[in-house]
Amino acid sequence: MQTITTVAELRRALVNFRKADKRVGFVPTMGYLHDGHLALVEASRTQCDVTVVSIFVNPTQFGPSEDLSTYPRDFLRDEKLCRDAGVAIVFAPDAQEVYPAQFETFVEPGELAKPLCGAFRPGHFHGVATVVCKLFNIVQPDVAFFGQKDFQQCAVVRRMAIDLNLPLEIVTVPTVREPDGLAMSSRNRYLGERERQRALAISRGLFAAADEFQSGERNVERLIAIAKRHLETVDRLQYLELVDGDTLKRAETPLRRPAALCAAAYIGSTRLIDNVILAWPTP
Ligand code: AMP
16 A cells, blocks of 8 residues: 555556556545444455555645634544555645645535525535545546445535536445444544544434334425424434435435434534435336
8 A cells, every 4th residue: 555645656656556547436524433434445446456545634625713623633543444445555744745835726615505504514525525626636536435324525526527527436334333323523533532432322212213204204394293203302403304315405205215413512612514315226
């Protein structure tokens, strides 16, 4: 495995793979890797010949009062996890490499970036779309892998790839959870033991609603109310919304199309997000 920190060096390293007609898989991350990230790596390993993982805590997707400076980092551990998982290249640029002086060109996502997290994190998806677009241009992968855990991010990135004619395939990988249901997240490390217990309300609420959906409930308000009963115990519920799986607009009763029940909640000072997809089994 190679660890590379500059765009020029990465391009040189990738030339040989391309000459050999290797299918390049790409997993963008902010590091502090867990089994969720490793599921993306595994999907890439299965579908591609070589896997590139980027580790970059992207400053442009953090708001001024968010956790950019304290975001958990452990590069040596990440490198080892990547090596053990069969990653070919770890790309770990610094902020200067990605955003050199005088950088001023951004990608501006549209309607998909407005609800849910977009409503509470102004500029977040503007930063996400910009860095993902840059990373796609730098790595030029055949396939890029994203986690369903960040459902809105997947929607924004897919839309961007279509709108900007980016020549790659986007694969969404299901959310990896702890055995008790908590969605894995680098930010889980902020949680104390009791907070960790309280955080379970999020996945419990989402699962309770998903169970009712499986039992035939199609009323949007009722599905939200079922989840809310569990989510009442979080310290602050930022949003709990049932949205159309494609447009991310509020889903309509009766549900007739795949939808996503999405939540963002604070446990202490830690903001966590999670979602479940409410969909019909494919025949
Ligand atoms: P992050 O490092 O949090 O920016 O995440 C990098 C990628 O890993 C994104 O595509 C996330 O959606 C994905 N990811 C994060 N947590 C999980 C999880 N629990 N299960 C699956 N994918 C995840």
